Amino acid sequence: MNSEMKLRDPTAESSPVRRPRLAPPSSLDGKTVALMDIGKSRGAEFIDRLEGHFRKAGVATRRYAKPTNTKVAPTALMQQIAAEAQLAVIALSD
Amino acid sequence: MPDTLLPRDGLVIVAKRDCPTCVLVEPVMQSLDRAGALAVVSQDDPTFPSGVRSVIYDDALERSFRLNIEAVPTLIRFKDGREVERTVGWQRQEWIRLAGAAAEGKGLPDWQPGCGSKSVEPGVHEALIARYGDPGLKSREISVGNWDDPMEACFERGWTDGLPVVPPTDERILRMLGGTERKPDEVVGLIPPNLAPCTVEKVAINAVMAGCKPEYMPVVLGVLEAALDPLFVMHGLLCTTHFSGPLVIINGPAARAIGMNSGVNALGQGNRANATIGRCLQLIVRNVGGGLPGAIDRATLGNPGKYTFCFAEDESDPDWEPLSVRRGIEPGKSAVTLFHGEGVHGFIDQKSRAPEELVRSLAMGLFGVGHPKLCDAGNAVLVLTPEHYKIFKDGGWNRRRIEDELFQALKRPGRDLVWGAQGVAEGLPPKYADQMVDKFQPMPDGVLIVRAGGEAGLFSAIIGGWPGQRVREECQAVTREIRP
Numbered sequence: 001m002n003s004e005m006k007l008r009d010p011t012a013e014s015s016p017v018r019r020p021r022l023a024p025p026s027s028l029d030g031k032t033v034a035l036m037d038i039g040k041s042r043g044a045e046f047i048d049r050l051e052g053h054f055r056k057a058g059v060a061t062r063r064y065a066k067p068t069n070t071k072v073a074p075t076a077l078m079q080q081i082a083a084e085a086q087l088a089v090i091a092l093s094d
Numbered sequence: 095m096p097d098t099l100l101p102r103d104g105l106v107i108v109a110k111r112d113c114p115t116c117v118l119v120e121p122v123m124q125s126l127d128r129a130g131a132l133a134v135v136s137q138d139d140p141t142f143p144s145g146v147r148s149v150i151y152d153d154a155l156e157r158s159f160r161l162n163i164e165a166v167p168t169l170i171r172f173k174d175g176r177e178v179e180r181t182v183g184w185q186r187q188e189w190i191r192l193a194g195a196a197a198e199g200k201g202l203p204d205w206q207p208g209c210g211s212k213s214v215e216p217g218v219h220e221a222l223i224a225r226y227g228d229p230g231l232k233s234r235e236i237s238v239g240n241w242d243d244p245m246e247a248c249f250e251r252g253w254t255d256g257l258p259v260v261p262p263t264d265e266r267i268l269r270m271l272g273g274t275e276r277k278p279d280e281v282v283g284l285i286p287p288n289l290a291p292c293t294v295e296k297v298a299i300n301a302v303m304a305g306c307k308p309e310y311m312p313v314v315l316g317v318l319e320a321a322l323d324p325l326f327v328m329h330g331l332l333c334t335t336h337f338s339g340p341l342v343i344i345n346g347p348a349a350r351a352i353g354m355n356s357g358v359n360a361l362g363q364g365n366r367a368n369a370t371i372g373r374c375l376q377l378i379v380r381n382v383g384g385g386l387p388g389a390i391d392r393a394t395l396g397n398p399g400k401y402t403f404c405f406a407e408d409e410s411d412p413d414w415e416p417l418s419v420r421r422g423i424e425p426g427k428s429a430v431t432l433f434h435g436e437g438v439h440g441f442i443d444q445k446s447r448a449p450e451e452l453v454r455s456l457a458m459g460l461f462g463v464g465h466p467k468l469c470d471a472g473n474a475v476l477v478l479t480p481e482h483y484k485i486f487k488d489g490g491w492n493r494r495r496i497e498d499e500l501f502q503a504l505k506r507p508g509r510d511l512v513w514g515a516q517g518v519a520e521g522l523p524p525k526y527a528d529q530m531v532d533k534f535q536p537m538p539d540g541v542l543i544v545r546a547g548g549e550a551g552l553f554s555a556i557i558g559g560w561p562g563q564r565v566r567e568e569c570q571a572v573t574r575e576i577r578p
Contacts, residue, residue: 004237004238004240005237005238005244005263006236006237006238006264007235007236007244007247007261007262008233008235008236008262008263008267009233009236009299010253010296010299010300010303010377011253011381011382011384012288012290012291012292012296012382012383012384013233014288014290014384017234017236
């Protein structure tokens with residue numbers, strides 16, 4: 001285990017220490033949304049509803065699922081999503 | 095220092111078992127313990143000295159640091175919780191004056207010098223400042239979580255060139271700053287493209303990340319100063335679509351002092367100073383200047399030397415005029431030459447035996463810089479290896495002769511080079527058709543000749559320059575003396 005570490009900023013410090021979140025897209029036109037079922041019960045129902053909404057709005061979607069909700073998604077799955085979609089909804093449901 | 099383990103009124107001795115003088119005065123410490131309030135701060139052994147009631151084991155060296163101990167044994171007298179006097183080493187009269195007759199040390203020599211304190215050993219002192227003192231650094235702190243890998247944190251913040259960097263902790267930065275006499279807050283210059291002020295401290299941080307040793311700092315600072323010379327046009331070199339990036343050539347005693355490679359595989363991997371000094375310049379431009387590939391750096395392909403491209407000249411032959419001297423630096427001084435270099439182009443000639451043959455052959459290789467039909471589209475560095483250099487030396491040619499002959503050999507009739515000539519569209523405008531055209535600018539700028547390389551191999555290396563060098567007074571290689 002690492003103990004907490006302090007580093008010194010090597011940059012000109014022109015950007016905030018806390019990095020901003022990625023800005024949401026201004027439009028969904030031409031984009032594909034990944035719908036990932038994390039594997040909890042009834043997650044698929046929730047994603048079905050989302051998928052319907054996206055379809056009505058004319059937004060392309062792709063479905064993905066984690067093998068189990070107890071572990072983080074496999075690297076290959078995350079790489080696949082990154083290659084095939086520009087946005088992702090990670091759906092939790094219980 | 096409020097330290098409840100130390101006596102408010104009494105004596106403190108800082109010692110270590112590894113010090114013969116401390117061992118010598120062990121009976122004196124026992125005697126003082128019997129006489130009154132005493133605490134011994136032991137740096138390396140909790141059982142030393144024996145026969146003393148209050149031994150404080152200072153393995154973290156915090157007390158030694160806070161007491162500002164430089165040598166052991168150090169005897170300190172406290173009054174009302176404050177230090178009033180101290181003496182270093184064993185001097186009977188001084189100890190008696192501070193501690194009374196119990197410090198007589200019967201049978202001991204009158205005087206024996208002490209040893210260095212563990213708290214001031216190289217590297218340790220900086221670590222102690224980082225832990226317990228004020229490092230005095232101005233750059234802002236970035237916290238890395240308990241479970242985060244600091245190397246990954248550096249990647250995530252965009253601080254690396256794609257290879258792992260050494261996380262810049264206070265301890266490492268302070269050690270790096272110890273490699274220069276320049277003040278941490280001194281501004282070295284404005285780093286392009288953002289023209290951000292770069293202090294010596296920022297240089298040290300990036301030097302840590304690049305993997306430099308503290309003793310590289312004078313060279314790193316010299317390299318940066320050369321890069322910031324307006325004549326080098328670092329901003330333009332950064333944003334070009336061309337391949338080139340800064341090539342660093344070091345001359346003089348500084349290169350030897352830090353063990354730079356000018357011999358076997360001098361342009362390759364494996365030497366820490368070569369690798370990290372060149373890398374540090376690139377990291378500074380990236381991190382301080384904001385010069386990011388794909389952003390302001392618009393290189394179509396770039397070249398692997400943009401990770402690092404740095405070597406030293408072989409100055410082992412006293413007959414050879416070093417590059418730095420040719421470019422105006424006093425002999426015996428350390429210097430950096432910065433050139434806008436693209437990748438290494440290997441040149442093979444295993445048949446030439448006379449200087450006249452080899453110089454013509456080298457010219458053929460040099461014609462290929464940029465495009466065989468282009469002229470004045472950038473200069474070149476020619477790295478002469480020992481076997482090729484020997485041909486010149488045996489023929490009685492020195493640097494100046496090689497330059498002169500090479501310059502002549504690099505002239506061609508313009509009719510062969512104009513647009514469309516030889517069935518190739520690329521080339522020179524028609525106005526050159528009736529002229530003899532120089533491939534490069536006049537020496538010594540046209541071809542910077544530098545000696546390096548291993549003993550075996552009838553090869554040399556050609557490193558093409560940058561078309562930005564066409565206007566000599568606007569953009570050129572830069573040579574600067576390295577300040578200690």
